Each structure stands twice: as C-alpha cells, then as structure tokens.
Amino acid sequence: MPQRCNTLFIVNKAGGLIYTRHFSKENQLNVNDCLRLASTFHSMHAIAGRLTPAGAPSGIETVEADTFRLQCFQTPTGIKFIMLAEPMVSNLDNLLRQIYSLYSDFVLKNPFYVS
Amino acid sequence: LEMAATNQKGKAIVDRPVPRGKSEVSLSAFCFLFSEMVQYYQTRVNTTQELEKKLAGAGYGVGVRMLELVCFREKGSKRETRIVGMLSYIKDHIWKAMFGKAADALERSTEREDEYMIHEKEPLVNTYVSVPKDFGHLNCASFVAGAVHGILDSADFPARVTAHTVQFTNETRTTILVKFSQEVMERERRLG
Numbered sequence: 001m002p003q004r005c006n007t008l009f010i011v012n013k014a015g016g017l018i019y020t021r022h023f024s025k026e027n028q029l030n031v032n033d034c035l036r037l038a039s040t041f042h043s044m045h046a047i048a049g050r051l052t053p054a055g056a057p058s059g060i061e062t063v064e065a066d067t068f069r070l071q072c073f074q075t076p077t078g079i080k081f082i083m084l085a086e087p088m089v090s091n092l093d094n095l096l097r098q099i100y101s102l103y104s105d106f107v108l109k110n111p112f113y114v115s
Numbered sequence: 116l117e118m119a120a121t122n123q124k125g126k127a128i129v130d131r132p133v134p135r136g137k138s139e140v141s142l143s144a145f146c147f148l149f150s151e152m153v154q155y156y157q158t159r160v161n162t163t164q165e166l167e168k169k170l171a172g173a174g175y176g177v178g179v180r181m182l183e184l185v186c187f188r189e190k191g192s193k194r195e196t197r198i199v200g201m202l203s204y205i206k207d208h209i210w211k212a213m214f215g216k217a218a219d220a221l222e223r224s225t226e227r228e229d230e231y232m233i234h235e236k237e238p239l240v241n242t243y244v245s246v247p248k249d250f251g252h253l254n255c256a257s258f259v260a261g262a263v264h265g266i267l268d269s270a271d272f273p274a275r276v277t278a279h280t281v282q283f284t285n286e287t288r289t290t291i292l293v294k295f296s297q298e299v300m301e302r303e304r305r306l307g
Contacts, residue, residue, distance in 0.1 A: 109146040109243035111153035112250070 004086040006068070008099070009034065012115070013078035015042035041082065045072065061093075075100055133187065139215070146243050153244075153255060163253040167278070171261030178265025185212045194270075198295065198303055201272055202231055205263060213262070214239045229300050233263070233291040241289070254278045256289045263291055272299050
C-alpha cells in the first residue's frame with residue numbers, strides 16, 4: 001500500500017459500510033463518522049448519477065480537495081471501493097481495481113463470509 | 116435385468132471411451148463449488164467436528180474414484196502392497212492428478228509406528244478460506260483427508276485419516292495424519 005493512502009472503505013449495495021481500514025496513524029475518523037461518511041457518499045453517488053444530462057448514469061469517481069483526494073470505484077454489482085488519500089497520489093483507480101480483484105477472490109470464495 | 120443407460124445414438128455409457136484426462140478446471144470454479152459445499156454442510160451440523168466429518172465423507176467418494184481413474188490412466192504400474200509405496204503413490208500421482216503438483220512431504224511418526232503424515236503447506240482447497248476464530252481448529256482440508264481415506268480403503272489399507280492444522284511460529288501448515296489399522300501393520304510385518 002503506498003505510503004500516502006489514508007483510508008479504504010468498502011460499501012455494499014445498500015449503502016452500508018462493510019469494511020474500513022486505516023493506513024496512517026494520524027487523522028483517523030472515528031467509527032460513527034466513517035459510517036456517516038459511507039452512507040452520505042452512497043446517496044451523493046446515486047444523485048450525481050442521475051444529474052448527467054446525457055449518456056449513461058455513472059456517479060462520482062473522484063473528489064479532489066486541497067488536503068485530500070477521494071477515489072471511488074463502483075463495481076458492476078454495486079459495491080463501492082472508496083480510497084481516501086493525499087492530494088498528490090495518482091493511479092488510485094488501478095489500485096482500487098486490484099483491491100476489487102482481491103476482494104472477489106478472498107472474500108467471495110470464503111465459505112465463512114456472511115454478507 | 117437393467118440395461119446400461121443408452122443415449123440417443125444407442126451407445127451405452129460403458130461403451131464410450133474414458134476421457135483422456137489432461138483437462139484442468141479453473142481454480143475459481145472449483146473454489147466456488149467447494150465454498151458452497153462447506154456452506155451447505157454448515158447448515159446441517161452443530162459442531163466443527165461434525166463439519167469435518169461431513170467434509171471427509173464428501174471427499175471419501177472422490178478418493179475411491181480417483182484411485183481407479185489414476186491407476187487406469189497410468190498404465191503399466193504395479194499395485195502397491197507396502198505402506199510406504201502406497202503413501203508415496205498417493206503423495207505423487209494422486210496429488211498430481213488432483214492438484215497439479217506432488218504433496219510437500221511424507222513423514223513417519225517417531226512416536227507411533229502406525230502413524231504417517233502427509234505434509235501440505237497450503238492445501239489447494241484452502242486457498243481462499245479464512246476460518247473465523249470461533250471455529251477453532253477447523254481445517255477444510257478434511258475434504259482431502261476424506262479422499263485419502265477413500266483411496267486407502269479401496270486399496271485395502273484400512274486406516275483412520277484426519278486433517279490437522281499445525282501452528283508454526285509465523286505460519287500454519289496442514290498435516291494429513293494417517294493411522295493404519297492393526298491388520299495393515301501385521302501384514303506389513305509379515306511381508307518383512
């Protein structure tokens with residue numbers, strides 16, 4: 001994991017947060033804030049998808065600010081992989097795709113995973 | 116009298132040639148199937164011991180058929196009658212047919228003369244399985260242990276076969292423990 005990534009969220013189809021992982025020691029959001037962030041982002045993603053004037057609805061991919069960068073990858077099954085990182089980090093989309101590949105292997109093929 | 120089932124062309128299933136057998140199945144397909152099997156048994160048992168027994172039962176049938184198939188395909192080999200020969204055959208040929216590579220090691224227990232162990236660092240069936248803590252020492256390689264049990268029973272080496280998780284300092288390994296019955300040990304002694 002690159003040094004400058006802060007947090008990874010995995011949000012399921014219904015908008016509930018199913019996984020959080022922090023990679024940096026400072027600025028950690030507490031659990032309730034993480035849940036609120038996940039559900040709020042889920043709703044905004046859905047609304048943004050409807051706002052496109054033309055073409056297929058797609059939702060929010062990146063949110064860039066001065067102090068952070070948020071990248072979201074939505075899978076065809078509705079799961080969102082959201083990564084919070086420092087502003088100058090690039091190639092998060094590829095990273096999130098790799099994470100999705102690992103998720104579909106080690107989570108979905110695990111008989112003891114209850115979704 | 117029941118005739119063998121015939122397909123449309125009138126060829127009975129016992130007349131068709133046995134498939135060559137160099138085909139491979141994708142790991143993903145197998146792991147999904149295995150995962151469903153574990154989940155299926157989980158709803159029908161109450162303890163981890165029972166789950167391991169069910170998985171071993173499922174593997175038993177696979178083992179019986181694997182022995183016949185591998186022996187048939189590998190024309191020209193003699194039937195194994197000694198313990199070490201049989202276990203080496205399992206470790207090499209059966210493992211190669213099932214998992215694509217031989218098992219890691221075969222070891223004889225120093226404490227008891229009727230116990231042997233097949234070591235496998237990461238069994239293929241456990242590739243994507245993470246056992247939660249409240250399941251204790253459950254090892255889904257019990258399926259593989261069941262297959263070995265089926266093979267040994269068919270080859271006339273009655274034994275008790277179980278899968279164990281062995282904890283090392285920084286990793287866990289799987290061991291398949293084979294405990295042969297008295298008659299096998301006596302026969303082995305007679306054969307010298």
